[in-house]
Amino acid sequence: MALVHKLLNGIYILRKCQKPSFASHLFLDTRFADYCSSSLQKPMVAPNKASPQRKTEEGLQGHHQGEVALDITSPDEKPEVSFDKAIQDEIKDHLRRLKDDFVNRWIGPEGRPLHEVLLEQAKVVWQFRGKEDLDRWIVTSDKTIGGRSDVFLKMGKNNRSALLYGNLSTEAPQDGESGRSGYCAMISRIPRGPFERKRSYDWSQFNTLYLRVRGDGRPWMVNIREDTDIIQRKNQMYSYFMFTRGGPYWQEVKIPFSKFFFSNQGRIRDAQFKLLLDKISSIGFTLADKVDGPFFLEIDFIGVYTDPAHTEEFAYENSPDLNPKLFK
Structure with missing residues (x-):
């Protein structure tokens, strides 16, 4: 008791x-x-002598x-529970996961993830490391109209470049129709998809053409064509000049796309239009400097580049008389 x-x-x-x-x-x-x-x-109990009591x-x-600890818990010490906050956190988590799915799986140009494409500042479009790279190009000259110019394309030293060489002749063909001659060109093939469906290059996130070349001092014309067959004929293109300095050293050439001017059948048009960078079908290099003799142009790679210092959108002016469509 x-x-x-x-x-x-x-x-x-x-x-x-x-x-x-x-x-x-x-x-x-x-x-x-x-x-x-x-x-x-x-009462204190000596060690090793603890009683059952x-x-x-x-x-x-x-x-x-x-039991006492459970009884004295105050409302201030209880964790705050908010159903609205829990729902908001759940929605944010699902939206984040949905964004990751779209960003990581959304396919960009050439089948690459879109987030990788958007982050790149430069891209190599053509390079020459084997015969399969040469097969993406064709060469042509004034021989198609009866001229005497020769042009050839082969792999360069150690299969690290493409060498375009030949002999330019301004002798007019003896057909009684042509009065001028003397050109050689190298043109990229139009990319094809399934069932030979034409494809185009999307360079809309870049603003500059970027090349690494080595030449003999001759000027070349760089030509870009758009994939717009419905409103554009095959003789229409955008062009700009590339000057090689000669010598044994490589040179890096950067040409802003805003500098390319519109031409039709070899003539610069009065009404100028901006190049549609998301509809590029091919690029080419033409030599027609009216100087007879041998030539060569060695190309390491051809790419596109984003120059943050270049802010020009279009280098040429238009007037309502020349291009009324732009001023409506």
Whole structure:
């Protein structure tokens, strides 16, 4: 009976001495806390001599302390639960995952992921490292109209470049119709897809043509054609000049697309139009400087480049009289 009485007395003291909240500490006397702490202390027992009675009391005391901790939990200490915030977080997570699926799986030009295409600043479109690279090009000269110029294309030294060489002749053909002659050209083949469907190059994120060449000092004409057969004939193209300096050293040539001018059948038109960079079908190099004799042009690669310093959109002016469609 004495043991039961002592246990009940301990439980009563525990319930009376619950842990006060933070606000109550300002009004309670420190002696009240000392009384509670002293009333819960038990007689000291020598080590290695713990009695079964003490073990029972400690077990009951721990059990009731757990109950007391549950009873005194204040609303301020409970975690805040907001269903609106949980729904917003869930929606944000799903939108993020949806964006990752689109960005990582959305196919860009040439079958590459779009995020890789958008981040690149320069891209090599043509390079010459084997015969299969030469097969993407064709060469032509004034022999198609009866002229005497010769042009050839082969791999350069160590199969690290393409060598375009030949002999230019301005002798007019003896057909009674042509009065001029003397040109040689190298033109890229139009890319083809399934069922020989024509494809085009998309250079809309770049603003400059980038080449690494080595020549003999002759000027060349760089020609770009658009894939717009419905509104454009095959003799229409955009052109600009490339001047080689000769010598044994390579030179890097950068030509902004805004500099390319519109021509038709070899003549510069008065009305100029911007080059549609997302509809490029082919590029070519033409030699027609009216100088008879041998020539050569060695090409390492042909690519496109984004020059942050170039902000010009179009280099040529138009007037309503020349191009009324642009001023409607």
